[in-house]
Amino acid sequence: MSKRKTISKSDQKVKKSKNEDQISEDQFAYLRREIDPQPEVYTTKPVQPTEKKFGQLTTEQVDEYFDKGFLVVKDFFKPERLNVVRKAVDEIVDDLVNDLYDNGKIKDKHSDKDFFTRLTHIEKQFKGAGVLMHKRGVLHDEFKALWSDDKLLNVVEQIIGPDVAGHPVWNLRTKTPHNEQATVPWHQDNAYMEPRNLEVHQFTAWIPLVDANRVNGCMQVRKYIC
Numbered sequence: 264m265s266k267r268k269t270i271s272k273s274d275q276k277v278k279k280s281k282n283e284d285q286i287s288e289d290q291f292a293y294l295r296r297e298i299d300p301q302p303e304v305y306t307t308k309p310v311q312p313t314e315k316k317f318g319q320l321t322t323e324q325v326d327e328y329f330d331k332g333f334l335v336v337k338d339f340f341k342p343e344r345l346n347v348v349r350k351a352v353d354e355i356v357d358d359l360v361n362d363l364y365d366n367g368k369i370k371d372k373h374s375d376k377d378f379f380t381r382l383t384h385i386e387k388q389f390k391g392a393g394v395l396m397h398k399r400g401v402l403h404d405e406f407k408a409l410w411s412d413d414k415l416l417n418v419v420e421q422i423i424g425p426d427v428a429g430h431p432v433w434n435l436r437t438k439t440p441h442n443e444q445a446t447v448p449w450h451q452d453n454a455y456m457e458p459r460n461l462e463v464h465q466f467t468a469w470i471p472l473v474d475a476n477r478v479n480g481c482m483q484v485r486k487y488i489c
Contacts, residue, residue, distance in 0.1 A: 304464050305332060305487070309424040318414030325421055332487040340414070340470070349378050349472055351405035352435070356382055359396055363389055379473060386439045393437040394444050402433065415468060422466045430465060438480035445480075 308329050312319070320328075320336070328334040360381075363369045369388040373381050385392045409415070410429065419427050432455075438445050453461060475481040 316417040318417045320418055320421055333484045348405045348409055351403040353378055355401050382437055383439050393439040393442055396437045419466050423464050
């Protein structure tokens with residue numbers, strides 16, 4: 264006569280829990296995979312398009328990007344192209360201001376102020392308004408249109424090749440005066456991503472909506488060292 268082992272409900276729960284843990288660990292095994300540095304991902308220029316397209320970089324500009332790891336292109340978009348994006352930002356600021364006002368956080372909406380100064384005046388009444396702008400996560404249609412603008416995509420094709428996919432990460436950063444919370448320290452974007460992304464060249468476009476300089480907050484970059 265064989266003995267039958269009775270499994271209680273609590274034992275079943277334990278077994279199920281262990282199995283779930285095993286599945287969970289297997290799902291994220293790739294996060295623990297060690298990947299050697301692959302500088303060639305960022306230094307190897309893809310085959311350049313044979314067709315001339317609107318907005319493309321010159322051969323010298325493409326070479327400079329792959330030599331330094333970055334490229335500054337002045338006046339890439341015309342002012343009128345960015346004006347519609349600024350208007351979209353105005354709408355987001357207006358929504359934020361109304362929320363703060365309705366909740367008694369501010370007393371003056373500063374509706375008479377312009378695109379360049381309104382948020383600064385709001386920040387004086389409510390510290391952190393600029394950070395709230397960044398955290399609202401509102402992706403306006405005009406941002407989407409700029410993100411997928413043919414002129415910009417033609418440049419991206421020169422950098423990573425014809426197989427272009429949009430990354431889900433985007434940011435609208437506001438830089439109000441004397442606001443340390445809006446100051447981003449030196450970093451590499453790869454540090455925020457999964458290890459397997461080190462095998463993929465990911466191109467970032469930083470598009471200031473105001474004149475950027477050392478005084479009002481510019482992007483600082485340095486040449487990579489392989």
